[in-house]
Amino acid sequence: MARARWGGHPWLVLLCAYAWGHPKSLDQRDDVRNCSISPPYLPVTAVNTTARLTALRQQMYTQNLSAYIVPDTDAHMSEYIGEYDQRRVWITGFTGSAGVAVVTMGKASLWTDSRYWTQAERQMDCNWELHKEVGTTPVVTWLLTEIPVGARVGVDPFLFSIDSWESYDVALQDYDRELVSITVNLVDLVWGSERPPVPNEPIYALQEAFTERKNMTCFSGTEDCFVLNHSELDFWPSCDEDFRWSTWQEKVAGIRSQMQKHPEAPTAVLLSALDETAWLFNLRGSDIPYNPFFYSYTLLTDSSIRLFANKSRFSSETLQYLNSGCTGPLCVQVEDYGQVRDSVQAYTSGDMKVWIGTSYTSYGLYEVIPKAKLLADTYSPVMVTKALKNSKEQTLLRASHVRDAVAVIRYLVWLEKNVPQGTVDEFSGAEQLEKFRGEEDFFSGSSFETISASGLNAALAHYSPTKELHRKLSSDEMYLLDSGGQYWDGTTDITRTVHWGTPSAFQKEAYTRVLIGNIDLSRLVFPAATSGRMVEAFARKALWDVGLNYGHGTGHGIGNFLCVHEWPVGFQSNNIAMAKGMFTSIEPGYYLDGEFGIRLEDVALVVEAKTKYPGTYLTFEVVSLVPYDRNLIDVSLLSPEQLQYLNRYYQIIREKVGPELQRRQLQEEFSWLQRHTEPLTARAASTASLAPLVTVSVLTILGWSV
């Protein structure tokens, strides 16, 4: 989900400094608007917004507003926005995922970043000015030139994070303009019958097999647990430990216990992020693309549970599962989604204290809670607890990654056969991958829009092919695939970059340095509670050594059939400290604008590390199980320790994925896996040979253990 607190979608944050490519000149092109001529030229893709703006201005007039801001988020600061919430798209015509619109009585303006400038010129009519800066400051600066002192600027407070509201509020107040909270969305009022319907698909409970840890036995060395041994480290499975909660009743009890132990004694937790409610009740829905969520809020108090969602969407079985209808502290009272603000306001009229996560709670809820009755943390206890996967969740996430590896390996084998024939393009490839994933158990759709990018397209941020616009895959180019699946047992996210022909020396070097970064961070041993920000440079060092780098983050949390970009885990400054049981992606890259892009992304579990001297130390256990491209690895750049780690990882892939391929009688894929996981040696990248023995001897001279 998005967290406007951090200035946008996590994925955008992660990708924001990618090379954007070179916007082409728009002069004289017939696919973009030209508002400087009379009459203006509009391409067929432009949307006529005159009537929409007139209607909106009428509403603004009624509310005595000089301006109205239409942001690009929903009331839950979600990463992906349902069509029902695409207000900014509808009022502007512009369908890009990022952009803020502001309408005054005389003008209408859109602010978006360089990825979308051309698209905006194609889709907007001449009612709209395009502004090429982003952030609050340029919007406010423009507003100050357009509206007089004393003017009122309206916003829907549900579409603003607390920080975003305060940022606008302070800036406008400084210049004697007023930000006004209008709880009825004015775009919704004029959208009318064109607006997509409120999502009404059933909300369902996860099967017990995907939540409860009953009957689960797990011992070191069994299929369920990885036990890695290399150098002075052991990775321990989490199976034998006392783990958190599985049923929603246990989760509710656990969160209530945190409330009771908190020195400020909150009486309730208010859940605004959609994955918070989904996780708490083990419920899922399909309101949001790529995320199995449903529109909802939860007010969990010390004596009641109020779930705000449309009651008609629950089957009687699900209502029964929620103990709905009874009145005890473990009965869920389902209240109307639209009632949340009033209910929270009524609740806080008493002697209560409400605990919220400020990063993703909307100003619309925040403003009704008196400050003295607020316990404001960056993340709610649900968000933090969710980040620490219990043993069952760990096992499920591992299992989903084994099946996901099967699908990705099938795709890589398929590509190896079909790309040389010139029959695959970025889009058809992505479709084929989705077909393979679709044949895996428990598959429930992609976890985000597949980035299937060949050649120079891989250097573009947010690139995804379309049926109309795509590039053919070729043995002469590198191909970057960043994709993931939603499975009932886990969410996956993996990036591999491959080359079927002869890569250049620089491509091999860059690829190998990205790989070294991935390896060095994955095998790092660090003290418990270290922040990801403190260690992410280990994923960059091999690139920095020669003057290369990448402009995005190094990883993000991931959920169990929840968000593929799950806060608050990761390597950025606003992520929480690393702890055992967290999952994070590790994804260094390198991008050469106009040429190629490399990213190697794995999902890893934070596990305890056994160190020579006693202490609470952590490391990562990689759970993505697809080999890297041997064709792109320059083994001479790897240290003995890195090589040893890589070969151990390949051994694990064989142990975990090999049997699954055999069980499924995917013999060709099994052979491919064996070939691609042959131990690499210091002297021979592509084939296993006698070299390992030689290397061992040389290393022994130097006193290294191999």
Next chain:
Amino acid sequence: MARARWGGHPWLVLLCAYAWGHPKSLDQRDDVRNCSISPPYLPVTAVNTTARLTALRQQMYTQNLSAYIVPDTDAHMSEYIGEYDQRRVWITGFTGSAGVAVVTMGKASLWTDSRYWTQAERQMDCNWELHKEVGTTPVVTWLLTEIPVGARVGVDPFLFSIDSWESYDVALQDYDRELVSITVNLVDLVWGSERPPVPNEPIYALQEAFTERKNMTCFSGTEDCFVLNHSELDFWPSCDEDFRWSTWQEKVAGIRSQMQKHPEAPTAVLLSALDETAWLFNLRGSDIPYNPFFYSYTLLTDSSIRLFANKSRFSSETLQYLNSGCTGPLCVQVEDYGQVRDSVQAYTSGDMKVWIGTSYTSYGLYEVIPKAKLLADTYSPVMVTKALKNSKEQTLLRASHVRDAVAVIRYLVWLEKNVPQGTVDEFSGAEQLEKFRGEEDFFSGSSFETISASGLNAALAHYSPTKELHRKLSSDEMYLLDSGGQYWDGTTDITRTVHWGTPSAFQKEAYTRVLIGNIDLSRLVFPAATSGRMVEAFARKALWDVGLNYGHGTGHGIGNFLCVHEWPVGFQSNNIAMAKGMFTSIEPGYYLDGEFGIRLEDVALVVEAKTKYPGTYLTFEVVSLVPYDRNLIDVSLLSPEQLQYLNRYYQIIREKVGPELQRRQLQEEFSWLQRHTEPLTARAASTASLAPLVTVSVLTILGWSV
């Protein structure tokens, strides 16, 4: 200087998580007070504060205050506090450097950390309660139990940083108590004739040789410049570059230029930190221990320069140097130190905007500037500009480190001869070191209190020996020396740890891992503008690998005859990003409580790195020039690259310090240096042998360049 914004003194921040040792039981001891018996027992070291408290309470009564807070800082948030400002010491009797006192009409309380608990019990009488927590929260929590709703809590706003004030203010307001700014310090009113006099030593201008870059020629490869070559890196000297300002007039012009270019168009910069004014005018004084500063503020406007300091302290030459008496924009108007608040208030009554560094500006000045007339950055432009040393400053700092190395090497040679005879203790050793430093040109005292710590004492934070309390140095123990000098051309800070006998295998391993951390961070190549926080873990990795760590920061900025802990450079989250021309210490360590402590600290200059592929990358050039202890290095733990780096560093020490020792006819020291900088080899730690050739051959097999 201290920055209360970060919760205390930088050095405290750096050291705060050191092992503190085990406080002994205080029962039945005659060196500490016992307030639980009647009459109370007071040791001779306790100070009778009854009369002082009575007088203070009389002042509080006059001001209608229920409580008065006496913090431990001065009006400039200085790291070291002059005796004149030791208000908390005087009112409590407790002389420790950290502690907050609060007096109510009925009680008096001191909060200090575990380092000082015993000392407080020795020095305070039974008027005082000792509280063992630190921070605003415990003080406020206690206040709420002692004073009623509506009560007024007085503070001297000059002794509170903005953050510290706001932290108390918000917490008290929440519970209906009021924080009140009383600009006359109530302790000063009752201190009377016992109070040390206002410092009145002359304020002097630095000699031109230590400021101006006239006639300075500097080429790559000359004495003034280091040119290191190793692996794929070159370190460039900064000599040939256009560098910032040297005379105070140039500095003033430079800061004014930054004011003009700033989008918010500030009309003035207000300088509160003592090193800001000292740096701006190239003036020094001696009001503060270890820091060559004088009590002062500066209000630098676009058309005037107001220096707030006692005019009688300037000689006529210095006043002439400052163009004092004239009225142009490059004339310095010297105004009375005590006038600053009124002057700033009067200035901001006009259409002005004042630029301040919020981290170290006192609330007493902040509160008189209307918010609309304030440009608040964490650091003022002077603080940030000062961090980027010009070529002259770099040359001077390098030169001071060569002489400082001579003094430290003389001391290490002296120790090697005298420790086995059992005639040296921690205190006499520190005196001997100061004697050696005193024989160096331009020496002007220590830059901080020497940490001369043998055996288990080295594991204690803030340990410094005294004439009365110290430990004998022995060949059976490790010895840690952290010390530095103030020289007219630069400030130094270096830590070496040595063992003259047979260290244990664990001591050697720990020492070597600390050394590896120092090496790995020192040779790191990283993109320009990387924050120190992102890379400091490279100094920890070798320790983390085996479950070891250290609990302090990894380094701090350092000045040119200014602060030894100079903000805002360093490796913490509140430091600014690394840039060419900054100096920082690099100082990993390891501490085993009750046994020993290791720290290896060097000062390094941030320089450009030449990378294989083009880009703006940085690395460090170490300017501290004292070899590490060969007796403690386990060479088998070093990688070929680390060994190569270390030997190259030793080569530089020989090139830089060797000729100086010879010039001074310090032949014994020269021989010692040659012995201790013999190239280390993978197989032989203590002697140079044929091993390097063998190593090179082996490494060549592996494709490493040596």
